[in-house]
Amino acid sequence: MSFPFKQVDVFTNKPFKGNPVAVINCMDTTANTVLSDRQLQDIATWTNLSETTFLFPPRDPANDYYLRIFTPTSELPFAGHPTVGSCKAFMEFTNRDQADCTIKQECGVGVVQLTVKDGKSSFKAEQTIVESIEQDMIAQYTESLGVTPISTPKLLNVGPKWVVYLVSSGKECYDANPDMSKLAEICRVNNHTGIILGGWKQDNEYEMRAFAPVINVPEDPVCGSGALSFIRFLQEENQYQETTEIAITQGGRVNRDGRLHCQIIHHPDGEKSYHVGGDALTVVEGTIRTQ
Amino acid sequence: MSFPFKQVDVFTNKPFKGNPVAVINCMDTTANTVLSDRQLQDIATWTNLSETTFLFPPRDPANDYYLRIFTPTSELPFAGHPTVGSCKAFMEFTNRDQADCTIKQECGVGVVQLTVKDGKSSFKAEQTIVESIEQDMIAQYTESLGVTPISTPKLLNVGPKWVVYLVSSGKECYDANPDMSKLAEICRVNNHTGIILGGWKQDNEYEMRAFAPVINVPEDPVCGSGALSFIRFLQEENQYQETTEIAITQGGRVNRDGRLHCQIIHHPDGEKSYHVGGDALTVVEGTIRTQ
Numbered sequence: 001m002s003f004p005f006k007q008v009d010v011f012t013n014k015p016f017k018g019n020p021v022a023v024i025n026c027m028d029t030t031a032n033t034v035l036s037d038r039q040l041q042d043i044a045t046w047t048n049l050s051e052t053t054f055l056f057p058p059r060d061p062a063n064d065y066y067l068r069i070f071t072p073t074s075e076l077p078f079a080g081h082p083t084v085g086s087c088k089a090f091m092e093f094t095n096r097d098q099a100d101c102t103i104k105q106e107c108g109v110g111v112v113q114l115t116v117k118d119g120k121s122s123f124k125a126e127q128t129i130v131e132s133i134e135q136d137m138i139a140q141y142t143e144s145l146g147v148t149p150i151s152t153p154k155l156l157n158v159g160p161k162w163v164v165y166l167v168s169s170g171k172e173c174y175d176a177n178p179d180m181s182k183l184a185e186i187c188r189v190n191n192h193t194g195i196i197l198g199g200w201k202q203d204n205e206y207e208m209r210a211f212a213p214v215i216n217v218p219e220d221p222v223c224g225s226g227a228l229s230f231i232r233f234l235q236e237e238n239q240y241q242e243t244t245e246i247a248i249t250q251g252g253r254v255n256r257d258g259r260l261h262c263q264i265i266h267h268p269d270g271e272k273s274y275h276v277g278g279d280a281l282t283v284v285e286g287t288i289r290t291q
Numbered sequence: 292m293s294f295p296f297k298q299v300d301v302f303t304n305k306p307f308k309g310n311p312v313a314v315i316n317c318m319d320t321t322a323n324t325v326l327s328d329r330q331l332q333d334i335a336t337w338t339n340l341s342e343t344t345f346l347f348p349p350r351d352p353a354n355d356y357y358l359r360i361f362t363p364t365s366e367l368p369f370a371g372h373p374t375v376g377s378c379k380a381f382m383e384f385t386n387r388d389q390a391d392c393t394i395k396q397e398c399g400v401g402v403v404q405l406t407v408k409d410g411k412s413s414f415k416a417e418q419t420i421v422e423s424i425e426q427d428m429i430a431q432y433t434e435s436l437g438v439t440p441i442s443t444p445k446l447l448n449v450g451p452k453w454v455v456y457l458v459s460s461g462k463e464c465y466d467a468n469p470d471m472s473k474l475a476e477i478c479r480v481n482n483h484t485g486i487i488l489g490g491w492k493q494d495n496e497y498e499m500r501a502f503a504p505v506i507n508v509p510e511d512p513v514c515g516s517g518a519l520s521f522i523r524f525l526q527e528e529n530q531y532q533e534t535t536e537i538a539i540t541q542g543g544r545v546n547r548d549g550r551l552h553c554q555i556i557h558h559p560d561g562e563k564s565y566h567v568g569g570d571a572l573t574v575v576e577g578t579i580r581t582q
Contacts, residue, residue, distance in 0.1 A: 005575055009337070015580055016330075016337040039307075045546060046300070046307040046574075048339050255336060283337075284296055286577015290306055 001291045004093060007049075007284035008085035011222040011250075015283045017257040019222040021085035022052040024288055025093050027065065035290060037075075043290070044070030050217060051082040055090055063104040063111055065090055077108025078159050080123065080224015080276055087114050087121040088280035109159065115275070120261060122277020123224075128232040129157040137190060141165075144182035145195065145211075147172060151237055156229035160193040162210075164233040170207030173199035174252060184213035196226045196233075198248075205247040206230070208260075221251040222258030227276045231262045235272065242266050292582045295384060298340075298575035299376035302513040302541075306574045308548040310513040312376035313343040315579055316384050318356065326581060328366075334581070335361030341508060342373040346381055354395040354402055356381055368399025369450050371414065371515015371567060378405050378412040379571035400450065406566070411552060413568020414515075419523040420448040428481060432456075435473035436486060436502075438463060442528055447520035451484040453501075455524040461498030464490035465543060475504035487517045489524075489539075496538040497521070499551075512542040513549030518567045522553045526563065533557050 004025035012018030024043065026035065035043075035054070044052035049072075056066040067086050069076045076082075083105060091097050103114040103121070113124045133155045141163060142149060153165045167173050176197055187194055194212030201207055208230055210223035220226065227248050234246065244264045251258040263275040295316040303309030315334065317326065326334075326345070335343035340363075347357040358377050360367045367373075374396060382388050394405040394412070404415045424446045432454060433440060444456045458464055467488055478485055485503030492498055499521055501514035511517065518539050525537065535555045542549040554566040 005577065015582065016333040020337055020339070042307040042546065046311055048311070048341075050339075255333065282580070284575070284577060284579050286296065286575060288575050289573070 002287040002289045005284070005286050005288040006089045006092070006282045008088050008280050009283045010081040010085040010088075010280045011224070011258040011260055011278040012256070013279040013281055014257060015281060017251070018281070019081045019220070019256070019258065020049055020283070021082045022047045022049050023086050023089035024052070024054050025089070026054050026056050027093065039290060040068060040070055041075070043288070045072045048072060050220070051076070051079055053082050053086045055086060055093070058104075058106050060106065063106045066106040069107065075108070078112065078126070080228060081222060083107070083112060083114070083123050084121050084224060084277055085280050087116065089282065091116065092282060115277070120277050120279055122261065122263070122275045125158060125228050125232075125274040125276070127158055128228060128274055130232060130236055131155040131157060133163065137186070140186050141183070141195065144186055145176060145178045145197065147176050147197065154233055154236065155192070156196070156232055158225050158228050158232070160225045161191070162194060162196045162226055162229040163192055164196045164229050165198070166233070166237065167197065167199045170199040170201035170249075173197050173207045173209055176209065178211055180211070180213040180218050183211055187212070187214040196223070196230050198230050201249070204245060205249070208248045208250045209253065210250070219254050221254050221256040222260065223250065224260070224276050227260040227262055228274055231264055231276070232274055235264050235274075240264055240266070293578040293580045296575070296577055296579040297380045297383070297573045299379050299571050300574045301372040301376040301379075301571045302515070302549040302551055302569040303547070304570040304572055305548060306572060308542070309572070310372045310511070310547070310549065311340055311574070312373045313338045313340050314377050314380035315343070315345050316380070317345050317347050318384065330581065331359060331361055332366070334579070336363045339363060341511070342367070342370055344373050344377045346377060346384070349395075349397050351397065354397045357397040360398065366399070369403065369417070371519060372513060374398070374403060374405070374414050375412050375515060375568060376571050378407065380573065382407065383573060406568070411568050411570055413552065413554070413566045416449060416519050416523075416565040416567070418449055419519065419565055421523060421527055422446040422448060424454065428477070431477050432474070432486065435477060436467060436469045436488065438467050438488065445524055445527065446483070447487070447523055449516050449519050449523070451516045452482070453485060453487045453517055453520040454483055455487045455520050456489070457524070457528065458488065458490045461490040461492035461540075464488050464498045464500055467500065469502055471502070471504040471509050474502060478503070478505040487514070487521050489521050492540070495536060496540070499539045499541045500544065501541070510545050512545050512547040513551065514541065515551070515567050518551040518553055519565055522555055522567070523565055526555050526565075531555055531557075
């Protein structure tokens with residue numbers, strides 16, 4: 001038994017310069033094999049990518065597909081770059097690659113809305129909770145990072161829990177050399193996913209890095225939930241009064257060249273919504289054999 | 292530009308139960324793109340597999356192909372499971388899947404000989420150097436492993452440098468829970484790749500595990516160079532006087548089901564040669580886009 005397979009590079013338009021996700025197309029309900037939860041996990045363990053996803057038919061026909069997202073060790077209710085990459089794969093699998101449209105993705109957190117425009121996909125955040133953290137904890141993190149924050153770091157709970165640091169410049173961000181073993185230990189004790197470090201470059205453009213050694217990802221090359229946390233933090237810092245676009249570059253220190261296109265939309269009713277997206281590119285295309 | 296691509300599962304006949312290697316077919320010399328060394332490394336970083344290989348035409352026409360082997364961070368002169376998997380891919384790419392034959396693989400260490408029989412491939416070791424290690428060092432390793440060796444551990448230099456431990460049974464091997472941070476530190480200080488732990492199951496069948504936290508592989512699921520080190524150690528221990536076949540099972544603790552078929556061949560001239568092989572199965576098949 002085999003299924004259509006794509007390995008998509010996310011937040012880049014150059015092969016091997018983004019964050020990869022493996023996407024397996026299980027939309028064909030006439031297939032006479034159903035993969036068990038154990039098989040889904042086995043496949044994700046085997047690919048060894050940070051995430052492997054499976055496209056299923058939507059449970060509610062008002063939506064476009066149902067996505068299950070697995071790391072090598074567990075299933076996730078949501079994840080950023082896998083959502084952008086899986087949407088790209090869905091568009092290609094259904095021959096809608098050129099179309100501008102909106103997509104409704106069922107996944108563990110509910111229905112996530114995506115906007116596809118000019119080949120780029122962006123998702124709308126379901127949850128962005130800003131929390132303050134204690135001075136003691138900040139002191140520990142600051143020492144392990146070896147940087148000087150220019151404002152008070154905050155905890156962003158967007159599903160993953162990122163502690164967000166803003167430093168004086170994109171260069172200070174790029175040059176940072178955190179002590180990974182110290183950082184892992186502090187994250188473990190506090191039950192945090194990791195650190196998002198950002199610095200201003202020019203206009204509304206920032207350099208960003210994501211460190212999550214406690215989940216065996218010392219540096220995530222290009223991080224969707226990290227970018228979401230970072231723009232939510234910037235809204236808190238800068239108190240933007242109107243819809244604002246923010247460009248984030250990430251991954252240079254780990255030989256990538258990621259670009260995230262983010263939006264903070266101010267709606268007429270006074271509400272704000274947070275959007276993260278970018279390019280995605282299918283690099284490996286073929287089939288995966290499961291028996 | 293795209294190249295034929297396979298992701299092969301090695302030392303198993305069940306998808307997702309072996310050790311994967313990505314194999315990219317660059318044998319077509321009419322392709323008007325040549326990949327640079329930097330691109331080869333970028334691809335191997337991006338797949339995130341322990342090894343990614345590239346098949347090129349042999350430099351000496353007496354051989355079958357020239358193989359380059361990359362980890363996510365560097366190029367290797369030789370590696371076991373990537374050799375077995377790349378040979379399988381070569382046989383399929385050249386439509387020789389059913390044939391029994393011998394294959395000569397050019398790679399960093401020279402020409403490696405493989406035997407293909409009944410769909411299984413095995414390679415002949417180029418180097419198996421047995422060295423004794425100091426009691427102090429053994430005491431440190433033993434403490435970090437939490438096991439009781441039943442004979443004196445030795446250092447096996449087969450390219451990678453494995454310290455080989457034999458314990459009382461396959462069960463003791465399977466049940467071991469090493470202290471990975473201690474183990475990583477001892478390996479780092481002594482410039483060793485890691486530990487091979489083996490225990491007897493029945494007849495000439497052993498359970499084996501491979502720990503290499505210092506190279507970011509806490510437990511390698513199924514390890515060709517480890518099996519080579521282990522059978523060379525067993526020859527030293529057991530002083531086999533004739534050609535002996537040894538079966539090794541590996542990977543149960545990391546949700547794999549690897550099987551290595553090994554041979555110690557005693558030649559008429561008194562020389563011995565060491566061979567490691569097994570099944571391999573193409574799981575992902577398609578193309579990889581490089582531009």
